[in-house]
Structures are given as structure tokens and as C-alpha cells.
Amino acid sequence: xxxxxxxxxxxxxxxxxxxxxxxxxxxxxxxxxxxxxxxxxxxxxxxxxxxxxxxxxxxxxxxxxxxxxxxxxxxxxxxxxxxxxxxxxxxxxxxxxxxxxxxxxxxxxxxxxxxxxxxxxxxxxxxxxxxxxxxxxxxxxxxxxxxxxxxxxxxxxxxxxxxxxxxxxxxxxxxxxxxxxxx
Numbered sequence: 001x002x003x004x005x006x007x008x009x010x011x012x013x014x015x016x017x018x019x020x021x022x023x024x025x026x027x028x029x030x031x032x033x034x035x036x037x038x039x040x041x042x043x044x045x046x047x048x049x050x051x052x053x054x055x056x057x058x059x060x061x062x063x064x065x066x067x068x069x070x071x072x073x074x075x076x077x078x079x080x081x082x083x084x085x086x087x088x089x090x091x092x093x094x095x096x097x098x099x100x101x102x103x104x105x106x107x108x109x110x111x112x113x114x115x116x117x118x119x120x121x122x123x124x125x126x127x128x129x130x131x132x133x134x135x136x137x138x139x140x141x142x143x144x145x146x147x148x149x150x151x152x153x154x155x156x157x158x159x160x161x162x163x164x165x166x167x168x169x170x171x172x173x174x175x176x177x178x179x180x181x182x183x
């Protein structure tokens with residue numbers, strides 16, 4: 001368990017398998033809505049299928065390679081959200097090129113605007129650096145202005161504008177790729 005001292009103390013706790021399944025199910029549902037909002041898909045059914053496949057493929061790949069780090073976020077013994085990231089040292093890359101990938105930060109609506117996302121991001125970055133990562137990479141939907149503001153305020157820079165799925169076929173960019181040097 002890692003903690004950070006602040007007005008509110010936030011803790012990483014690995015969820016049990018039943019809770020992990022629920023978090024993933026919730027993430028797929030939310031991600032499906034974002035895929036439609038962003039214009040990646042027009043139909044929620046297609047978005048839900050794509051989101052489910054994307055999560056399952058990513059999770060299976062990471063679990064096989066032991067690269068997945070999924071944590072619930074607790075403050076004062078109350079669940080406030082969760083995050084997950086991936087990291088595995090790549091022996092082909094120089095130390096300054098080692099990269100962690102932030103897949104998801106979610107803060108429950110009742111706990112937003114209390115600096116939990118900022119603290120969770122800091123905990124993730126410190127954990128990734130301790131593991132050997134030199135930089136962090138993430139994707140964020142362009143319509144998610146609060147998240148973009150958070151990442152930019154913490155030193156992330158926009159590297160690329162990208163589109164996936166139907167948006168990519170139509171040459172639309174619905175997401176931002178963002179990067180931050182951690183060391």
C-alpha cells in the first residue's frame with residue numbers, strides 16, 4: 001500500500017477478483033458512452049462491443065505479461081475511485097525511454113473536486129518511477145476538458161491528436177495522446 005500525505009490521505013489497494021470484475025464492467029459501460037459522445041461510434045451497441053473487446057484484449061495481454069496494476073483508491077476507508085496502469089521494463093530501450101501507460105483514472109462523482117484525481121495521478125507517477133519508468137503516456141477524449149486540464153496542470157503535454165474505430169476511418173481525431181517526463 002502506498003500513501004501520500006495531504007489534507008486527505010489516499011491509498012492504493014488491490015481489489016479482490018469480484019471487485020475487479022465490477023470495476024471493469026463499470027469502466028466498459030462508461031467508456032462505451034464516451035466512445036459515442038466523442039463520435040468514435042454512432043451506435044451504443046457497437047461502442048459497447050468495441051469497449052468490451054478493447055478492455056478484454058488489453059487485460060489479457062497485460063495479465064499474461066504481468067504488466068497490469070489495478071488499484072482501488074481509498075480515503076479514510078471509503079472507496080473514492082480506482083485506477084489502472086501498465087508497465088514493464090523493455091530491455092531494448094534506454095533507461096530514459098522506459099514508459100508507463102496510464103489506462104484509467106476514475107473518481108466517483110460524489111468525491112470529485114477534492115483533489116483525489118491529482119493525488120491518484122501523483123501516486124501512479126511515483127509508483128511508475130519506482131518501477132523504473134522515465135515517462136508516462138495516456139490517451140484522453142478531447143471532450144473531457146476536466147481531465148485534460150488536470151493532466152496539463154501536472155505537466156503532461158499533448159503529443160498527438162488521434163482517432164480510433166469509426167473516427168479513424170473518417171480521419172477524425174477524438175482523443176489526445178499526452179506524455180510527461182517523470183525523471
